[in-house]
Amino acid sequence: PVQNINYAYQVFPAILCVLLYSQLEKFFNKISPKVIRSFFVPMMSLLITVPITLLVLGPIGYNFGQGFAGVILFVFGKFGWIAVAILAAFLPFMVVTGMHKAMIPYVITSLGQSGRELIYNAASLAHNISEAGGCFAVSIRTKDKALRSTAVSAGISALFGITEPALYGVTILHKRVLYGVMIGAFTGGAFLGAQAVEAYVAVGPGIASLSMFISETLPNNLMNAIMGLGVSFVASFIAVSVLWKEEAPSKEAEKVENNKEKFNAPLEGELIPLSEVKDEVFSNKLMGEGFAIIPSKGELYAPIDGTIEMIFETKHSLAMKSEEGTEILFHVGLDTVNLKGKYFNPEVSVGKSVKKGDLLLSFDLDKIIAEGFDPVTATIITNRPDAKIGTVESKKVTKKDNVFEIN
Template structure:
């Protein structure tokens, strides 16, 4: 059955470089997260300008297409049309991508392991929060059958987290998923967990943060386990599955095909399970202890300062996908302490972002912007802020900075209140219930959370309402008719460079010489400074700085591409002096570039200057001069 997202899905697949360029695909709350073999094959600008796509981000080794709240539906259609198996990678494609930096690999791994479960993890946490409200109000008691059955849903998912992460980790690392599940089952098997009730055989590192109890031996090797066992644990199963994936790959190479189907998992588990209990588990526990000690030390040093920093920078981390580095710490704190305080100042950020959007909504007279603000504000109230960030506050700059200021102060208040979150419940307004302690119905964190949210929202709204002003757009000015033809109006564009004129049909890149990107002319520059050819607004700017687009005040869309294939320089030699959304004046410096860097890398410095919407005009006429200086008439548009 056809879906309304079929067209969008086909555009996405085509412009990420086609099916053959996709290594893996996952999604989070608002984004499709591709891992591509070659990101340079993706048409980022086409995707950014496609209806139904908010923006495109490239971070952490992932090519992220931001869709919005309906991303699960788009994801399903993309997978169906593209024949993708989600985040599962085959051995051929997994090894075909470019080598990643360690930080990018870590973020990619964390997001791949935790993304698939976050929505259900939030749902089960929300159920526990609702139960806390029901018992607090006396509508239910923990002895009621209704409470016990619903609590089994809310708490059971978290208890069996090693099993669930065994599956997601296996898909991420290329292990047989059911082998990953078997590892998780072994970690929380009741008789294994019961070992911690035995008499302690030996205590290692007594009195330190690494204190460990030995409860049993395996072939006379000590088995070290945490006091509570491995239920609800995070780090041990992820590391164990990674080790098991390497063991499985080894056996796949040597076991005969006739018995591979059952012997590979058998041999893998026979080695991986003991290694998990005698080596990987203790290493993971040590790592968890270090992380827990470090985060708690940071929090204890100054909860207010820690809250201010987390609140201020949370949305920045979200933009680049770096928040995935903190989520495992949060889940680990829940499993070991029963609550988390370290990350909770983030809670004010989504409300500050939403308040800034509401202020823009109330001040703007732009109908299109109002249309963006309403759904973004609704989405933000439920904790999903990407539509607000990418659609409104970040492009406008000032509202985004103001929202971060509000979130910082709100986060400081939450830090001051030593707020504790007891379950991984929903975001936004539904998140308040997760600050109720289900053990004793303690609601002492709620007033501090509410105060942080209200202050953050009030500051963001008031400052944005006072300081946000829409820049007046210059009206399209009527140009004096040409004497020879009173019905013709002329628009002129000044030369943005000093140099030698090169006719467009002599440019070596067919995309420019064919005129498919617009009519115009090229310049071989003598100096490495690019100036604005007219008054107008910057509408596009490649991160590498090699290409820039603007809408002139008189309606001409101008595209300037510095050099041929200079995207390969990845920004080396380019200094950008403007940003998307900036209003610039004719003759204003837009960017600087090093001609020597371009030439030494073997690239041509020929720079096309195009009118990309030339189809709406009668003609685009280039100057007859062979040389031009900055500010000379370059193009005349009729």
Template sequence: MSYQSLAKEILQLVGGEQNIIGVVHCATRLRFTLRDNSLADKEKLKGTDGVLSVVESAGQFQVVIGSHVSEVYKEFTKIANVGAATTSSDEPKKSIGAQIFEVISRSISPLLGVFAGAGMLKALLAILIMTGILSAESGTYFILSAAGNAVFYFLPIFLGITISTKFGANPYVGGAIGAALLEPNFTSLLKNAGDVSHFLGIPVVLMNYSSSVFPAFIAISIYAALDRFLKKIIYKDIQMFMVPMLSLIIMVPLTVIAFGPFGVYVGNGIGQGINFLFSKSGILGGAVLGGGWTFLTLLGIHTGFTPFIIANLANGGDPILAMVATAVFAQIGLAFGILLKTKDRSLKALTGSTLLPGILSGITEPILYGLMLRYKRTIPYVAIAGVAGGAISGAVGAKAIAYAFPSFLVIPTYAPIALQAIALLVAFGCTTILTIVFGFEDKKKKEVEESKVEAGQPLVKQEVIGSPLTGVIKPLADVDDEAFASEAMGKGIAIEPNVGQAVSPVNGIITTVYRTGHAIGITSDQGAEILIHIGINTVQLKGKYYSIAVKEGDRVNQGDLLVKFDIDKIKEAGYKVTTPIIITNTDRYIDIIDMNKETVQQKESLLTLVI
């Protein structure tokens, strides 16, 4: 499915544009604020091609996409006039805690990508310095360091923009308020911590606002209310310049006099409180964070920790990011353990596709939703490993010195490096070993076999699925579509056809016929639900070059014609004819085995389903 088609499908299933107050995205998920969550079809969304999962948490309706979320978001905002969430009188009432979390989440989420990129750049610089490839005194280092530091140093400006957007105020005025805190003439007043200047005779306690978080949250929240008030009392024809001018005149002095210092004290106080708790029991704190972070990620509320992490980093180092990194490494270890344990070629391919993003960038949602939640007996493995690694990290007092998604590439951003590396490798190794020793599949197979033996039935029941096409076989992992390659829709196989017709692979009932002809669903007499998807993104052809021979509800026998299609013209139009054959009710089966062939003819055995 194309990103455009997926965006349209999501828009429809969340209740349409009229049900959306706003939407933003983070690293892996679309985060909706809906007028009525009950109007969204959660189950259909979960089964949608390209959607990993759906989570309702902290007042948000979150659709988990994975690493392609930015592309889907881009297409979504083209077809839906919603953009980022803003406050609305129609917005459902939430608790104070939920509202605060939502403001934090929606303000931080748009910045996570640049945070991660800048953090990775700082990690790369640390590696280059450690290996002697680059000198810390060179111009090259200072230029690249500026690129990595800029987003954090000028954070009040970026937060001014994103928080204003969240509240429906002018984002550029919000950015200008943040920029005033970093303007050279103002910062030059500060020579020593605690210096005092004056504004109209009022004392101004000078602060360093670079990399600060809470002053912007407080100031821009007040600015948003001021913006709404000014628009009510100022004549419309002069609002364009008068509202921004008065907002700056009022908000910048108020911020440096009151909101800024108060925000700095709040941030420092929270950071010191966190550090105090961890200093009292680093082992306990690390164990709780390391073991619990996976579940916070599943709930989609992990971004709420970001302001505290950044505040700690501004004060020299953050223990939270170091401890939760162990949970991420535990998740990566799970994928590695399954990769070593399984003999299933398609599962190896799936695991490899989820492992690489985790190792390189710390994006582990594909592991969580594609592996851990599929093989639920592995959940304790990840929790135990996170607890073990987090306890070690807390015990040695490890801290992150730069914001970066935890991955193997950013280990140099922790201190002490060697001890934190031990904590991370313990978490990684623990899930790997537990997965290899105790396995990852549910005990369903054993229980089924034992019950059948007791009943005098055959141990294994099989259903053979024939090939609907003639062509060359390829694993799903090689399909140029993440939804199929990740097996999010189910297990199966793909065929590169060289004959332009598809026949029924089983005796059964036609359950779905897309009017475009590119996809047909069949339920076999034995209960297998089969999707035949002819081509990649071919829905955009709108039925051209396809001729359907069946309709929904028809009964078919194996070998009956389903659809004819023109391979050459489809390719000339710029589309691939690679055809995934998916068992969409994969969870019903103990195993799905391909015939290990390179080529196949119509009606030849293609897959064996083991019940």
């Protein structure tokens, strides 16, 4: 039977829904013509996703969450305090995926039936304060100023029961912090579970909401909650302080930060900045950054290792892609498209791999000049608008000279 579920408070079904939609979107993008893609792809993806989510994926996600809550209750019934400790340790994962929402019906039911709740709120208190302890430990141990600032503000927020800034800003980004928080949450949860700390209101546990543990029949309940708070904070703080290790930048990050592509001159002649080219398309850099050369010899060479991507039908222009993915356009002469290929002879074909210094194109420089065309040749980087480019200075160059660098 179809279940009547309030999906506004369910996250796991939404995750399943988006996973299905993403796959359908990829499929319809492949098979649909580009002209109808903008409306056809979302329409077809939703036509399939919505009913499948309502009839299948939604109930699966909901029942999975309910089943998880049932497991917690079963463990608590069998092992008592250990259930609180285990739940507290796994709350980072539950909050990140939204599965902690599956515990809300249990909390409301428990409070409605008996006026008290012994598992989730205690575990949540241990987890929330452990996030705070872990963040403050990071703020002391890290040398990263940005991370320190994030950890301090997230730690303060966690003390008051709001853990998302700590989770997304610190904990799940650093596995050693995650381990330390889990240790602190488990330790604090074990203490609170062993003391059978009861909650009487359904709110997020934190310093400002400790009154939720005030009991008329258990005078030590609030004190035990405060002690559990302290145990969670101290255990997490110590665990993260011991486990913390400043993470070095990954090799890929170092490569991105430090690697520079170095381009040799693609022609022999006089190197000039693009701004001096007598064509606004090039001088105003409408196609991208680059440089230009007034050639003294009718040969165009590969300035870097890569692959030939395009040869214009009139042969005066060609493009290549470097091994790092930088796309480079060569345009020999101004308005030379009007020569319709005369005087140009490509030495490579599309798809051919080339090495730095390989001959790409030969052209009759004297005849091009005799026809009244400006032979200045522009080299344009077409797909790196955000790249940092070295200064181009006017000078005589050969194909062995390094003239251009790009980060």
